[in-house]
Amino acid sequence: MSSAIRIGLLRLADSAPLIIARNLGIFERHGLDAELIVSPSWANVADGLVWNGLDAALIFPPLAIMTALGHRGREINLGPGIPVSRGGNTVVLRGQLIPSFLDTDDITRRRSFGSWRNGLSRRPKLAVVHLYSTHFLILMDFLRSVKVDTEQDVEIVIMPPDRMIDALADGEIDGFCAGPPWGTEADLRGLGSIVAGSANIHPGHLEKTLVTTQRWEQSSPALLQALQAAIGEATRFCMNPGNSAEVVRQLSRSLSNGGLSLPSKATEQIMPYQNNPNAMQFDFSTTGADLSINWMVQAMQAQSWLTPANMKRLYELGWLTPAPIS
Amino acid sequence: MTMKILLADENSQRAGALSEILKADPSLEVIRLEGYESLIAAVKTHVPDIVLVDICRADRDGLDSVRALSSSGLERPIALFVDEDDETLMEDAFAAGVCSYNVMDTPPRNVKPLLRSAIALYRRFQETTAELKAARQVLSDRETVDTAKKIFMRNERCGEAEAYRWFRRRAMQQARKMVDVAADYLRVQTKDDAS
Incomplete structure (x- = not known):
């Protein structure tokens, strides 16, 4: 053998x-x-x-x-x-009270993102699992869809998927895009809400x-x-x-x-x-x-x-x- | 001219041993990464010429991407050291569990002897049974912390964030690793359950 x-x-x-x-x-x-x-x-x-x-x-x-x-x-x-x-990747943003981004029109989504961002005391720190990842590309598409300047308006950080929950709990990051089940886990623990993902950005x-x-x-x-x-x-x-x-x-x-x-x-x-x-x-x-x-x-x-x-x-x-x- | 080396290894015994070996060369200045500092933050603070990294460190991915991420805030780009003429050296390094990053824009330096010392030392550690455990340590550490956090949340009826902060604060106060504090907590809990 x-x-x-x-x-x-x-x-x-x-x-x-x-x-x-x-x-x-x-x-x-x-x-x-x-x-x-x-x-x-x-x-x-x-x-x-x-x-x-x-x-x-x-x-x-x-x-x-x-x-x-x-x-x-x-x-x-x-x-x-x-x-x-x-599929299966999700974009999660800190907080529980974000109106659904999934079913609303562009203008509402932009406004939702804007009010979420205004609630933070800093430029949002968003994590992806690797630079060369589907997650990074999906996050970029999501940010562009809500008219966010991906260079100026947010800070992108890299960390392995299974660290995202702790990083979100600890305030190290304000959101992330990662594979299953980490987005759902963040949602279940009340740390963040799923606002987008594979499903609405690049289905299947x-x-x-x-x-x-x-x-x-x-x-x-x-x-x-x-x-x-x-x-x-x-x-x-x-x-x-x-x-x-x-x-x-x-x-x-x-x-x-x-x-x-x-x-x-x-x-x-x-x-x-x-x-x-x-x-x-x-x-x-x-x-x-x-x-x-x-x-x-x-x-x-x-x-x-x-x-x-x-x-x-x-x-x-x-x-x-x-x-x-x- | 001295060469500044940042040594990032959570196995303090191994980091200590390697730092002793490297310090024997007076042209090398060795800085050990403190427990809570992230790799990128440490590179920013210490501005080393070379970073020797335990490949199991989870924040190594961030270091690989600093060139592409404006947010890293590093003025000098950094890249994985690769000796294209000596592939065996690279395979040995990854097999031993260590790799080296060079800060660019500095005059080329000979990293190979350094990497060879690191490989030899990492191998020696690998040979002991303790090291076999350490290879999986990063992952099982996370399980320990997770379990302790869950029990804490149940006991204290509090949320994830609060539990995490409690363990982290205690770890900082006691200047210990969070996983050790979590393991202590679990030990006390199991004792209580048994009594």
Whole structure:
């Protein structure tokens, strides 16, 4: 048997298919020996891919792209990988009494944001989980939609998703954009309100993809298909409403017991079948969902992260065609 | 000319040992990051030439983005040190759990010997069983604090923010880490439950 495939992930509810695949023996049934490495931050995941600490990672496309292009020190061949989750990110602002931003017109939303900002004693400090993240791009789109100058009017800070709750409680930040279940958790604890998210900014967008390094693919060519099959089985398991309680139970177990120590009530609320626009989805057979990452690539270009030479490279790596549907 | 090194490692034993090794070279000035200071804040305050970082530090992501974020307030950009000619050195560093950032716009300096000393030391720590635990420490620390906070909130009928502030204040008063204060609190609680 070859050595274990080392897969990096963070403490997030959309890591569910990996936790389920390991804890319920799905990897094993597909002949895979998988080691899940729960990383403290996205920088660690990216560095692990580049510097041989990981063979694969559950990651959002912008960071995978920037990592492939050499932003962690050397270029590596990372393709778009196996799509795993859609949506689920939320923008949270401090306070409980923010009128809903979701269903109102632009002018009302601008006014809502303005009065929220006036209630703070400083320029709002908003956190995202990494600069090269879907969360940063979604937050920028949200801020522009409420006519906020993203350079002048707010301060953007970076911190791992599972630190957001404490940072909000402690007044270190005034809001954030992060993956599930942290926005819902902030809402349940009365620390903040969800004012926007994947659901209204880029509905159904590709969020996490399981990228594998070329080093691993070349050393274990037969296992890539097994990995795809295992992930397919695990995502179908997570999409089945009947399995929801089990998925929540696995995710809320402590780290030492094979879970991610996630708050169970918040996790329950963002399970896929919930009638909640902020629920995460692991379903790639749905027609109509925009699985392309074109909006991300365009937003990344608008941020001047990508040069024309980079675009050529992304095409070669397979990022510029729609991700394959499993 | 002396070279200023900021050492950011929450494992105080390891930070102490590395700082002793580095201090043996009189051309190096070593500053250790104090417990509550954020990495970016410390870089702003101390203006080091080189930052040696435990890769498990959660605020490392922020350091990676300072060039792109106007809000970082850093005048001199900083970047992950990468030796393109010596990939093994980089793999060894990440495997050992340490990495180095260079503050740009200063004359190029030879960071490799420094990084090699750090790698050797981190490896030695990794070999002990205690270090295996420390590798997961950042995450399990957070669980300990979370659990203590939850019990505190129930006991005191207070909110998240108040509980967090209580633990943080106590930690500051006692000049200890929040996780140690939280662990103490949990110990007392379990004793009470048992009696």
